[in-house]
Amino acid sequence: MSKLELSLAISDYDHTREVGTERVPVEGIEVNMLDYGVEEIFYRFTLHRDFDVSEMSMAKFVAQVAGDRPDILGLPIFPSRVFRLSNIYINTDSGIEKPEDLRGKRIGTPEWAQTASVYTRGWLTDHVGIPLQEVDWRQAGVNQPGRVEKVTLNLPDGVSLTPEPTRALGEMLASGDLDAAFSAHAPNVYLDKHPKVRRLFEDYQSAEEAYYRETKVFPIMHVIAVRKEILDKNPWVAGNLLTAFMTARDRSVERLLEITASRVPLPWSTHFTQRQQELLGADYFPYGIEPNRVTLEAFLRWSFEQGITQRHLAPEDLFPESLQGEFKI
Known part of the structure; x- marks a missing residue:
């Protein structure tokens, strides 16, 4: 069975770079990775839907989901988070x-x-x-x-x-x-x-x-969005992409924590990473809905109060139903 071909536009991050490569393949998907600056990605996807899957400004994403362009869904993958x-x-x-x-x-x-x-x-x-x-x-x-x-x-x-x-x-x-x-x-x-x-x-x-x-708000800047028509035809895509992105992120954190060799050009990277874990928790760059509920609910309230969304969304309005829980062993 041939793999589903999808274009994925995302800026260059250490914790996403391996997605779709031999190191972190996406089960069942052939990824055409497109690396542009975030301004170009946002412009082309927000206005023209140039890609199948795309990094997207969180504010523009929720505005469109709540407004007149609800033809996309998010994956609870947040490639950029920055205190502001x-x-x-x-x-x-x-x-x-x-x-x-x-x-x-x-x-x-x-x-x-x-x-x-x-x-x-x-x-x-x-x-x-x-x-x-x-x-x-x-x-x-x-x-x-x-x-x-x-x-x-x-x-x-x-x-x-x-x-x-x-x-x-x-x-x-x-x-x-x-x-x-x-x-x-x-x-x-x-x-x-x-x-x-x-x-x-x-x-x-x-x-x-x-x-x-x-x-306890750790600001989410960007989210991964998918054209809804793709998920309607291939609902399994959401979970497989989330798994790959989580694997790539975990490998990135392992590099930061390694003290045997310097995997990133930052002295004391292990110390700095451990310090963030002390403040933010062991999973200090979390994906998924529940680990991010406080931040998501605060952001969605502000987006409504500030006139960016036409209605007050809940986190569950943003993501496929299949990702609103997780399996346990």
């Missing part, structure tokens, strides 16, 4: 010294439906206590003008979001036309060490660790 207090950049003349100072400020975002910004706005409302309505929101590309929203929004009453199609967040931040920006991609003005631009949290790791201890 590191993504708050400020102008040093803005008067912002602490989180509470963001109230009433002009804050930029690359897209309202950027996943990173959903988490940061969730922190702003829940943790800092600043309603979305008490910020002057601006939308623009990080370093280039012309970036636009890719999903339909349903903004809450009283929220002001102004597109800036001819400008970029970085230059607006440096010039003082923005007080702050929430952006997963560091603005070039920050990378170039502009004297007027810095992070709100210079020691963001300590702030993010404290946030995790309090909330």
